[in-house]
Amino acid sequence: MTPRRARLLVAAVAVAAAALLVAAGMQGTLTFYRTPAEVLHDPAPAGQRVRLGGTVVPGSLRSEGGRTRFLLRDGAAEITVEQSASLPGTVREGQDAVVEGVLDAHGVFRSDTVMAKHGNEYRPAGPGEAADGGAAR
Secondary structure, X not given: OOHHHHHHHHHHHHHHHHHHXXXXXXXXXXOOOEOHHHHHXXXXXXXXXXXEEEEEOOOOOXXXXXXXXXXXXXXXXXXXXXXXXXXXXXXXXXXXXXXXEEEOOOOEEEXXXXXXXXXXXXXXXXXXXXXXXXXXX
């Protein structure tokens, strides 16, 4: 092997290793979610947790007995979501949200985590944050 080919081979291996390290590092930071149409067309196996993202349908937000129900819509479908925990104040009708939970046998998405959009990212309200998404006072 010529010295030039050896250098090219070493460079190619180094680039591949760097790309692998970047991809592995990003694995834990990326948050994927499925749309209502995807969940209805290809539901997850029973009991498997998924993230569902869409827009909260105006007029659908209802709270009763410690539970909140609302519809999440994408461009093609909508799913009823029943949330067991309190909703962050940033979740509003007409706004985007991502929920985590399972789709039950009746087609209701049973959620225990809601991530509202804060700027350009979705995240649950953290410790020390008020329900309206602002800092605690």
